[in-house]
Amino acid sequence: MRVAVTGSSGKLGSATVERLRADGHEVVGFDRDGMPGAGFVRVDLTDYGQVLDSLLGVTARHDGLDAVVHLAAIPVNGLVPDAATFHNNVTVTFNVLHAALRAGIRTVVMASSITAMGFPFDEPPPYLPVDEDVTLANNTYGLGKVVEEALAAQLVRWYPGLGITALRFTNVVAPGEYDTFEGASDPAYRRSLLFSYVDARDGAAAVALSLDRPEPGLRVLSIAAPDTGSAIPTAVLVAMHFPDAPVHGTLGEFETLVSIDRAREQIGYAPTHLWRDEYRRE
Ligand SMILES: NC(=O)c1ccc[n+]([C@@H]2O[C@H](COP(=O)([O-])OP(=O)(O)OC[C@H]3O[C@@H](n4cnc5c(N)ncnc54)[C@H](O)[C@@H]3O)[C@@H](O)[C@H]2O)c1
Structure with a gap:
């Protein structure tokens, strides 16, 4: 396919360009x-x-596209004023989605975030592991992601052939960044992320799989590693931090608290880069 990747100079964007x-x-x-x-x-x-204009064609670069992967955003609150984060991200997503439709593109993959499902979880999640049915924003970046998913949900109604996959990435870790996991034995490490992480290469693989298996309509899928980023068993973390949250199913020893079951089922997501291996290697 001929694919545009927005945010291609960024952490996830560069891994995605390489993978595609x-x-x-x-x-x-x-x-x-x-x-x-x-x-x-x-x-x-x-x-x-x-x-x-960029999606329709750029002289010497491309003369038409089959799909758009939209990753461009200010990826966290605190880099610019809060309102500027919201304005940039929501405007950019509207522009990319609307222009893609005008250009006749019917396959879109876009980055959403765990911040659309309760980050930083000061309020305990309604149940664990959290899944895509939980939509809660607690800052302007997360609010933007909720709004962007809502835009996508309406636009797929306007164009019945249009397929949008919104991938709710958790904190993306690139090769070379695994030294932060030296804190993994601290019970508070990554608490605001429900202890989760995802390797940039597995995030890129989720994008590639979404393109390979397009479906009309909106799919919202959480993308995390299959394990937590903690050295403490998941059940112990839950008992310490979220004792009142109902736990659905049985938790494996270090199983993630951000369910990736839907991504496994719907796009065949199978993450392979685990912090225990990467931390040792670095
Ligand atoms: N990094 C994470 O932990 C994380 C977690 C969840 C979701 N996400 C989402 O994944 C996507 C990629 O994040 P990332 O970590 O690669 O971020 P990044 O900051 O490394 O890359 C984002 C890129 O978008 C570009 N960009 C932003 N606004 C733009 C604009 N107005 N015009 C043109 N380019 C613009 C930036 O120049 C940058 O290169 C984002 O949508 C982010 O919200 C990231």
């Missing part, structure tokens, strides 16, 4: 940061005209 190219896709990256060249165009995605 390795899979044989023709990829063009769109980002406001980066060096223009083969396979990359500098685009301010807050400017609808630039977005629409």
Whole structure:
């Protein structure tokens, strides 16, 4: 497929571009940061005209696309003022989705986040492991993700052939960043993330699988590693931090508290990069 990846200069974007190219896709990256060249165009995605024109074609770069992977965003609160995070991310997502539809593109994968399901979990989750039925925003970044999922849910009604996959990534860890797991024996480590993490290469694999198995309508899928990022057994963490949250099913020793069952079932997601191996290696 000919695929545009927005946010291609970022952490997840660069891993995704690498993965999609390795899979044989023709990829063009769109980002406001980066060096223009083969396979990359500098685009301010807050400017609808630039977005629409970029998706329709860019001289010497591409003359039409089959799919869009939309990863561009300010990825956390605190980098810019809170309202600026919301304005950038929601505007950019509207622009990319709407322009993609105008350009006749009917396959979209977009980044959502665990922040759309209760991060930082000061209020205990309604049950554990949390799944995609939980939608709760507690900051402007998370509010943006909830709004972006809502945009997608309406747009798939307008265009019956349109398939959008919103991947709710948890904290993305790139190779070279595993030294932070030296804190893994601390019971508070990653508590605000329900102790979860996902390797950037597994995140990229989830994007690739979503493109390989397009479905009309909106799919919202959580993407995390199958284990927690903690050295403490999951049942002990639950008893310490969320004693009143009902636990659905039986928890494996270090099983994630962000359910990835739907991603496993719907796109065949099978993460392979675990912090225990990566931390040792680094
Ligand atoms: N990093 C995480 O832990 C995490 C967790 C959950 C979800 N996500 C989501 O995954 C996606 C990718 O995150 P990331 O970690 O790679 O972030 P990143 O900051 O490394 O990359 C995001 C890229 O988007 C670009 N961008 C932002 N606004 C833009 C604009 N207006 N015009 C053009 N380019 C713009 C930035 O230049 C950057 O290169 C984001 O949607 C983020 O919200 C990330």
